[in-house]
Amino acid sequence: xxxxxLPQTPAWWFDGSAPPLWARAVSTLxxxxxxxxxxxxxxxxxxxxxxxxxxxxxxxxxxxxxxxTPLTVAVVERLRAAGWTPGVAxxxxxxxxxxxxxxxxxxxxxxxxxxxxxxxxxxxxxKVRVDRDRVVAARALAAAGCDIVVCDDGxxxxxxxxxxxIEVQDVRRRYGNSLLLPAGPLREPLERAADCALRVVNLxxxxxxxxxxxxxxxxxxxxxxxxxVRPLLGGRGLPLAAFAGQRVHxxxxxxxxxRFFAMLRGAGIAxxxxxxxxxxxYTPADFEFGSRLPILMTEKDAVKCAAFAxxxxxxxxxxxxxxxxxxxxxxxxxxxxxx
Numbered sequence: 001x002x003x004x005x006l007p008q009t010p011a012w013w014f015d016g017s018a019p020p021l022w023a024r025a026v027s028t029l030x031x032x033x034x035x036x037x038x039x040x041x042x043x044x045x046x047x048x049x050x051x052x053x054x055x056x057x058x059x060x061x062x063x064x065x066x067x068x069t070p071l072t073v074a075v076v077e078r079l080r081a082a083g084w085t086p087g088v089a090x091x092x093x094x095x096x097x098x099x100x101x102x103x104x105x106x107x108x109x110x111x112x113x114x115x116x117x118x119x120x121x122x123x124x125x126x127k128v129r130v131d132r133d134r135v136v137a138a139r140a141l142a143a144a145g146c147d148i149v150v151c152d153d154g155x156x157x158x159x160x161x162x163x164x165x166i167e168v169q170d171v172r173r174r175y176g177n178s179l180l181l182p183a184g185p186l187r188e189p190l191e192r193a194a195d196c197a198l199r200v201v202n203l204x205x206x207x208x209x210x211x212x213x214x215x216x217x218x219x220x221x222x223x224x225x226x227x228x229v230r231p232l233l234g235g236r237g238l239p240l241a242a243f244a245g246q247r248v249h250x251x252x253x254x255x256x257x258x259r260f261f262a263m264l265r266g267a268g269i270a271x272x273x274x275x276x277x278x279x280x281x282y283t284p285a286d287f288e289f290g291s292r293l294p295i296l297m298t299e300k301d302a303v304k305c306a307a308f309a310x311x312x313x314x315x316x317x318x319x320x321x322x323x324x325x326x327x328x329x330x331x332x333x334x335x336x337x338x339x
Contacts, residue, residue, distance in 0.1 A: 009064065009185075010023070010182065012177065012183075012184075013176040013177060013184055013185045014173055014176045014177070014185070016177070019177070019179065019182075019183040019184070023182045023183040024179075024183045026181075026182055026183070027179055027180045027181060027182060027183035027184070030180050030181055030182070031180045031189070034180070034187075034188055034189070035189075037158070038158070038188075041158045046158070046159070047159070048158060048159055048160070048161045049135045049159060049160065049161060050160075050161040051135070051138035051139045051141070051142045051149060051160075052139075052142050053138075053141075053142045053146065053147050053148055053149055054147075054148045054149070054163045054164075054334050054335055055138060055148075055149045055150075055151065055160060055161065055162040055163050055164075056075060056148070056149070056150045056151065056162065056163065056164045056165075056166065056330075056334075057150075057151040057154050057155055057157075057160075057162045057164070057165045057166065058071055058072045058075060058150065058151065058152060058153070058166045058168060059151070059153050059154055059155025059156070059165070059166070059167065059168070060153075060155065060167060060168045060169065060187075061155070061167065061169075061175065061186055061187055061188050061190070061192060061193060062169065062170070062173065062174075062175060062176065062185045062186060062187070063181060063185045063186075063187055064173075064185065064255040064256060064278070065170070065254050065255015065256045065259070065278065066168040066169055066170045066173075066202055066255065066256075067168055067170065067200075067202035067222060067224070067320070068152060068153055068168050069116050069119060069120065069152060069300065070222075070224065070318055070319060070320040071166070071168055071200060071202075071222060071320045071322075072088065072120060072150055072152045073119075073120055073123045073124055073319070073320065074319065074320040074321075074322065075150050075166075075330070076088060076120070076124045076126050076150055077124060078327050078330070078331075079148055079150070080124075080126070082331055082337075083337060084147055084148045084337060085145060085146050085147045085148070086126055086146060086147075086148050086149070086150050087126055087127040087128070087129065087141030087142075087144065087146030087148075087149055087150070088117070088120050088121075088124070088126055088127070088128045088129070088141075088149070088150050088151075088152055089128075089129055089131070089134050089137035089138050089141060089149050089150070089151045089152070089154070089160075090114065090116060090117045090120070090128065090129070090130050090137070090151070090152040090153065090154075091114075091130065091131070091132055091134065091153065091154070092104075092113065092114030092116075092117050092130030092131075093114060093116070093278075093279050094110070094114050094115055094278075094279030094280075094281065095111065095112065095113065095114045095130065096111045096112065096281075097112070098132065099132065101129065101130065101131035101132075101133075101136065101137065101140075102129075102130055103127070103128070103129055104117045104118055104120075104121045104128035104129070104130055105121065106118075106121050106122045106125075108121075109304075109307075110281070110303045110304040111281060111304075113128075113130065114130055114279075115279055115300050115301075115303055115304055116152060116279075116300060117130050117152070118303045119299055119300055119303050120152060122303070123299075126146075127141055127144055127145075127146055129141050129144075133159075134151055134154050134157045134159070134160045135159050135160045138151075138160055147337065147338065148334070155167065155187075155188075155196075156187055156188060163333070163334060163335065164197050164198070164330065164333045164334065165195065165196040165197055165198075166196060166197070166198045166199075166200060166330075167193055167196040167198070167199045167200065168200045168201075168202060168222075169199070169200070169201050169202065169219075170201075170202050170256060170259070171201050171202060171203045171204065172204075172259075173185075173256070175190060178190055197333055198220060198326070198329060198330060198333075199218070199219045199220065200219065200220045200221075200222050200322070200326075201219045201220070201221055201222065202222050202224070203221055203222060203223050203224075204223070204224055204259055204262070204263060205223065205224050205226060205263050205266060220322060220323065220326045220329075221322070221323070222320050222321065222322050223320075223321045223322075224263070224318040224319070224320065224321070225318060225319045225320075225321045226240050226263070226267075226316065226317070226318055227316075227317040227318065227319060228240075228317075229242070229243070229296065229314045229315070229316050229317075230314060230315055230317065231311065231313070231314055232302055232305060232306050232309035232313045232314065232315060233306075233309055233310070233311055233313070238314075240264075240267045240269075240316060241267060241268075243264075243267070243269050243294065243296065244267055244268035244269060245268060245269075245270075246269060246270065246293075246294065247269075247270040247272065247293055248264070248269055248270070248271060248272065248293050248294045248295065248296050249272050249274060249287075249289050249291075249293050249294070249295045249296070250264050250269075250271045250272065250273050250274065250295075250296050250297070251274045251276070251287075251295060251296070251297040251298075251301055252273075252274070252275055252276070252297065252298055252301065253275075253276035253277060253278060253279065253280035253282070253298075253300070253301050253304075254278055254298055254300055254301070255278050257273070257275035257276070258273075258275075260298055260316075261273045261275075263316075263318075264296060264316075269296075272289070272291075272293065274286075274289070276301075280301075280304075281304060282301070282304050282305050282308075283308075284308045287305075287308070292312070293312070294312050294313075294314060295312055295313045295314065296314050296315075296316055297313070297314070297315055297316070298315065298316060298318075299315050299316070299317050299318070301315070302315035
């Protein structure tokens with residue numbers, strides 16, 4: 001098997017073409033439902049709940065990937081460095097038993113934990129709780145000793161009151177055609193972005209000049225720093241440059257696989273792309289590519305593939321890199337920490 005298996009995002013979301021009439025009609029109904037829900041929360045007809053500790057939500061307005069998980073990991077690590085004891089609340093998309101709340105341990109499998117929560121637990125060592133109800137998850141974290149909660153996604157989960165909202169955008173896709181689902185990629189109207197205290201733009205692997213330009217627009221630039229490529233079976237890591245000039249199978253089951261493929265091409269690697277749906281649960285058959293080449297994949301994919309990886313299977317870790325001033329701005333928006 002080879003090639004792209006990813007269900008196609010509607011072309012009209014990002015290419016400037018007109019959405020079909022049915023999509024516009026459904027978008028109007030969707031927009032009315034979103035507006036009614038927001039009104040109900042603002043008027044107190046639907047209750048909001050606070051877990052008793054500060055809450056930071058990392059989310060986006062656009063359906064699909066934007067780089068929330070690397071930023072969530074970075075936020076957890078910065079909070080810990082500032083003396084907080086952070087925990088992470090997540091719905092845990094892609095879990096086999098999504099209705100069952102649970103603590104995520106680094107040794108768990110992704111089918112039980114969810115790929116992103118498992119990645120966060122392994123990367124940070126923080127307490128991670130998955131639950132469809134983020135209010136309940138946040139309260140469980142607070143009861144377990146966490147003095148601040150970071151939500152991976154959940155910008156639209158209004159039941160959970162939050163102290164700081166961080167919106168993340170992808171620099172290439174932005175808001176697409178700026179229309180609501182399904183006519184466009186927006187989960188909520190564009191004006192919702194003004195409610196977010198901090199707006200981060202994921203530049204991918206970008207240079208400092210591009211980062212400075214992004215900051216001038218009032219948005220905080222986020223670059224992705226590439227770590228050593230690590231074999232899934234364990235062993236010494238290699239710099240990504242070690243694969244330059246080689247042909248590889250590139251595997252990505254993330255919101256925007258092309259971001260990963262472009263990163264590899266930018267390192268001089270000849271990419272045979274294999275895009276899978278976001279949160280895809282892999283089987284050995286998914287890797288029957290018909291040619292024997294090194295396989296490079298994202299960290300999010302790697303947590304689901306170790307059981308059937310071989311010596312030619314590698315993961316490419318990335319970390320979110322933001323200006324020091326961003327972290328100052330985030331910490332300034334938090335209440336004083338209890339000591």
